[in-house]
Amino acid sequence: MSNDDMFQWWRQAPFGCALYQETATHPEQWVFVDANAIFKVVTGLTAERLAGSQPEEFNRHAVYFSESTALCYQVDSYAPAAGFFLVILQQIPNLHFASPPTASQRNPVALVSLLLELGQHFSTVEPAALPAFIQQALAKLGQTVAADRVYIFNYDFNNNTCSNTFEWCAEGVMPEINSLQGVPLAVIPQWLHAHQTGQEMHIPDVPALPKGDALKQILQPQGIKSLLTIPLLAGMELLGFVGFDSVKQYRYYTEQERLVLGVFARMLVNLEVSARNRILK
Incomplete structure (x- = not known):
């Protein structure tokens, strides 16, 4: 199964998803494959920044606070196949921090x-x-x-x-x-x-x-x-x-x-x- 076929399952998920692939030369290093639209909106990261990201940036904490949406997200991760790693961000209902509203935050x-x-x-x-x-x-x-x-x-x-x-x-x-x-x-x-x-x-x-x-x-x-x-x-x-x-x-x-x-x-x-x-x- 190709990377595109594998990731196709997650693109339309109602939560944020980012897929990483293990490198052959450095098993502890991961290569960013792609992320769905929700993940991009929640993290607010540019394509260049996502391309250089590592899974531990997101899953080192149980809860991820998004400055883009001013909401909190539960962080989960698992291996959908050998050599791949999927990071998932799911919104936590009714949990948010008091912060100045961002440009993308609705009133x-x-x-x-x-x-x-x-x-x-x-x-x-x-x-x-x-x-x-x-x-x-x-x-x-x-x-x-x-x-x-x-x-x-x-x-x-x-x-x-x-x-x-x-x-x-x-x-x-x-x-x-x-x-x-x-x-x-x-x-x-x-x-x-x-x-x-x-x-x-x-x-x-x-x-x-x-x-x-x-x-x-x-x-x-x-x-x-x-x-x-x-x-x-x-x-x-x-x-x-x-x-x-x-x-x-x-x-x-x-x-x-x-x-x-x-x-x-x-x-x-x-x-x-x-x-x-x-x-x-």
Whole structure:
């Protein structure tokens, strides 16, 4: 099994992973093979710094404090095969240190304030003003969580397609809405299955998806490094999905950010249900 095949198992893991290989001449020295996106975000190390790293830098302590996220991670390690060493960083829930917020650290107060603001206006917005309001909401959401794109898709099961209906892009990020109309559901079966079962689709490392993967062939031309999508479900009916794209850097969206997107999804579903009820009256 090649190094790439071995590491493929860990690239999409929901925790940080870094793989090292033992050197033939110096058994106590290790050569860095690769790390997944979460490991890179948590450590905040450059590619050059990771290439020169050794496993003991991380596993000499039971707990690793990340200056990038201001969170604590349990350090584990084991040998997945002879001559290889895997370092794993798993977030420890509800354990953090008081420290100045870093540039990459999200502000939970800002997230809560945004939800309160959106919730208040969603309940009072007039139907005619709804498209403009949704566009503004996407912009505020994207700016608050530092996403590069925020978007809404509708599923069309009569034609077995999905289409991008709303999109906000950060400065310098190319829009993709025009090229994402009538996307055949046949090319995204795993994506569709996740949404039909009420699950989010969280891909921290899009380039690490297997070669020839249909989903990768759709996402990579858009420059997407990481993404998060959450289904729009009205009871058992799947209406569409909302999502974040990260284009400029890899991202592992935090629990708070995923919660915010989930609440926003429910707001959109409530709007759709209310619109249907008005038509029936």
